[in-house]
Amino acid sequence: MNEALIRSLTPAVLGILVRRGADFAAAEDAVQEALIEAIRGWGADPPRDPKGWLVTVAWRKFLDATRADTARRRREELVDQEPVPGPAAATDDTLQLYFRCAHPSLTPSSAVALTLRALGGLTTRQIAQAYLVPEATMAQRISRAKRTVSAVRFDQPGDVATVLRVLYLVFNEGYSGDVDLAAEAIRLTRQLAAAIDHPEVAGLLALMLLHHARRAGRTAPDGSLVPLAEQDRDRWDTGLIAEGIGILQAALARDRLGEFQAQAAIAALHADAPTAGETDWVQIVEWYDELLRLTDSPVVRLNRAVAVGEADGPRAGLAALAPVDESLPRYAAVAAYLHERDGDPATAARLYAEAADRASNLAEREHLTRQAARLNLRLNRPGRG
Amino acid sequence: MAKYLLLKHYRGAPTAVNCVPMDQWTPEEVTAHIKYMQDFAARLEESGEYVDGQALAPEGTWVRYDGEGRPPVTDGPFAETKDLIAGWMVIDVDSYERAVELAGELSAAPGAGGKPIHEWLELRPFLAMPETTTECHLR
Numbered sequence: 004m005n006e007a008l009i010r011s012l013t014p015a016v017l018g019i020l021v022r023r024g025a026d027f028a029a030a031e032d033a034v035q036e037a038l039i040e041a042i043r044g045w046g047a048d049p050p051r052d053p054k055g056w057l058v059t060v061a062w063r064k065f066l067d068a069t070r071a072d073t074a075r076r077r078r079e080e081l082v083d084q085e086p087v088p089g090p091a092a093a094t095d096d097t098l099q100l101y102f103r104c105a106h107p108s109l110t111p112s113s114a115v116a117l118t119l120r121a122l123g124g125l126t127t128r129q130i131a132q133a134y135l136v137p138e139a140t141m142a143q144r145i146s147r148a149k150r151t152v153s154a155v156r157f158d159q160p161g162d163v164a165t166v167l168r169v170l171y172l173v174f175n176e177g178y179s180g181d182v183d184l185a186a187e188a189i190r191l192t193r194q195l196a197a198a199i200d201h202p203e204v205a206g207l208l209a210l211m212l213l214h215h216a217r218r219a220g221r222t223a224p225d226g227s228l229v230p231l232a233e234q235d236r237d238r239w240d241t242g243l244i245a246e247g248i249g250i251l252q253a254a255l256a257r258d259r260l261g262e263f264q265a266q267a268a269i270a271a272l273h274a275d276a277p278t279a280g281e282t283d284w285v286q287i288v289e290w291y292d293e294l295l296r297l298t299d300s301p302v303v304r305l306n307r308a309v310a311v312g313e314a315d316g317p318r319a320g321l322a323a324l325a326p327v328d329e330s331l332p333r334y335a336a337v338a339a340y341l342h343e344r345d346g347d348p349a350t351a352a353r354l355y356a357e358a359a360d361r362a363s364n365l366a367e368r369e370h371l372t373r374q375a376a377r378l379n380l381r382l383n384r385p386g387r388g
Numbered sequence: 389m390a391k392y393l394l395l396k397h398y399r400g401a402p403t404a405v406n407c408v409p410m411d412q413w414t415p416e417e418v419t420a421h422i423k424y425m426q427d428f429a430a431r432l433e434e435s436g437e438y439v440d441g442q443a444l445a446p447e448g449t450w451v452r453y454d455g456e457g458r459p460p461v462t463d464g465p466f467a468e469t470k471d472l473i474a475g476w477m478v479i480d481v482d483s484y485e486r487a488v489e490l491a492g493e494l495s496a497a498p499g500a501g502g503k504p505i506h507e508w509l510e511l512r513p514f515l516a517m518p519e520t521t522t523e524c525h526l527r
Contacts, residue, residue: 110482112389113436134389136439136480144436172389175519185520214521228518366518 007190009041009053010124014194016057017121018096025065027103028149031121033065038124097122098198102161105169106152113148114169115176120145122194123187133182166195167207167263174211185215196250205254206264212247213270216240228370232279244274265294284314301328309337317345332363336371343378352378391439391480392487394494395510398446400471405506406499413500421505424497432479432490441477448472478514487511 013034020030037060041053050056104118116134119125125133131141174188192208220234229235251267268290276282291307294300304327312320320341327334339354355375362368410418432438450464477494481487491509499505 112480112482115389116436134480135391140433140436140438140480143434147434147436175521176389176517210521218520362515363513364516364518368515 006042009038009045009057011190011194012054012057013038013124014097014100014122015054016061018100019058020061020065021099022096023062025062025069026153028146028153029065029068030061031149033061033068034124035120035126036064037061039126097194099161101166101195101198103152103155105161105166106155107162107165108151108155109148111169111172113144113151114165115172116141116144117148117152118169118191119173119184119187122191125182125187129182133176133184163199163201163203167203170195171207171211171263174214185211185218189215202254202257202259203261203263205250206261206267209247209251209254210263210267210270212243212250213267213274216243216247216274222366226366227373228366230370231273234279236277239274244271247271248275260293260297262294262297265290265297269294282313284310288314301331305331305334305337309340312341312344317341321345332361333358335361339371339374348378348382352382389480389482390484390487390516391478391514392491393510393512393514394477394479394491395512396474396476396494396507397510398472398474401508401510404499404508406501406503407505407507408500410499417498417500417502420498420502425494428494428497429477437479437481437486437490439478439480441475443475444473446472446474484513487513 016037017030017034020033021027025033034057037057040060041049041057045053100122101118104121105114109117112134116130119130119133120127127142127145128138130145131138134141170188170192173191174185176184189208189211192204192211196204196208217234217239219240220236220238221229223229247267248271251264251271254264255268269287272283272287272290287310288307291303291310294303295307305324308320308324308327311323321338324334324338324341329335335354335358339351339358342348342354343351352375355371355378359368359371359375362371410421413421429438429441448464449462452461452463454461479487479490481490488511491511495507495509496504497507499507
């Protein structure tokens with residue numbers, strides 16, 4: 004049994020402890036200790052009932068900690084009064100944990116950290132490595148988050164939109180260290196989709212799968228960005244694409260469109276095109292119109308301008324760009340691209356350089372700098388085009 | 389969830405409002421200043437926003453490659469250097485607004501007369517990891 008499998012039992016075990024009356028923060032600590040013991044001790048010989056083992060060990064850890072606590076008597080009474088849990092569906096507990104870990108009273112970074120710990124079963128060290136902060140800092144972030152949500156009543160209805168936002172944040176963090184956060188986000192979203200029947204949960208899962216499917220094509224071996232149009236589509240994962248499209252279609256059929264489904268639809272149109280030239284940009288523009296109707300977001304307006312440029316030509320794209328706020332990240336990059344296609348390499352080169360200065364990550368900055376350099380080379384040595 | 393570098397400058401930044409060189413403060417004022425900085429870092433550690441911080445000595449050496457097989461050229465420290473960094477702190481916060489708020493707090497460290505220095509701090513975002521998805525059609 005590997006670590007990922009052990010970790011996948013986390014929400015169920017945590018849910019059982021909380022339902023037996025354990026306070027959330029203490030239960031979370033106990034489950035974490037049991038997980039570490041399992042990962043260290045099981046090796047090639049896991050117990051026959053891994054979940055039962057984890058529940059027993061975590062419960063014992065919880066009781067040990069509780070006995071040492073000044074509130075011992077109160078908690079033991081609580082435990083005595085609690086009926087022995089029946090075989091209730093574990094999914095109910097899991098859902099409550101999702102809502103708790105993404106509670107609106109938490110800051111986004113705390114919600115992300117708590118979700119990865121309580122639902123993902125990651126250790127504090129792994130989370131700290133993934134976010135490139137010291138372990139002590141992450142430990143504080145998690146323990147503050149636990150204190151904050153401990154006061155939240157467990158039966159309080161949660162906010163699906165907040166949960167989805169937190170999972171999307173995890174997904175977008177990519178990966179660093181020994182944990183692939185994109186894969187982790189997909190795993191957690193799958194779990195959520197199994198626990199709750201909601202078209203936007205399906206939409207987010209489809210979106211993640213469709214983006215993840217293209218991951219291998221997005222970077223060259225040297226780590227540099229490969230633009231969508233130039234990606235080797237043979238490197239895309241067709242299995243994940245088919246799965247994403249299937250989930251999306253089932254969600255769309257329910258006629259409760261949301262932001263994530265619309266984004267997934269755009270990703271599906273990209274993933275489905277056999278070549279970049281065969282991309283159905285007209286339909287992509289239509290989905291952007293839906294997205295605008297749902298969100299009226301300036302970022303959507305910006306991306307729509309790119310799609311319009313592909314569907315109706317660069318002039319139309321520039322016209323669609325005109326009302327967009329110039330201070331948006333990537334505005335200059337989009338403008339540069341459209342000006343180049345419109346046959347104005349001098350303006351494009353200047354805008355690419357400006358976009359590189361404003362890029363928020365190194366890979367993107369390098370990509371944009373190369374674009375500017377490519378055009379400047381052509382401008383300075385016209386014969387070599 | 390973005391990292392920022394807070395830079396304190398010996399010089400190069402605009403003049404602080406309460407600009408009296410530290411060696412002309414009373415020892416108690418120096419102690420109060422240092423304690424403020426330590427408490428600030430401790431509070432950030434507690435809130436899960438602290439990454440790292442160090443003070444730097446004022447003397448620096450400039451180093452340059454001088455060609456194949458030759459030792460690097462060193463020079464300086466240049467007295468006329470416009471900018472000198474006194475120290476830095478890295479924070480990891482949820483928003484730009486929070487970063488500005490914290491930099492403002494750090495700038496309020498007490499100086500001469502026990503009054504805030506009102507020094508200028510430079511706030512620089514780190515370049516992040518590339519996102520797994522970008523909504524643009526770049527990737």
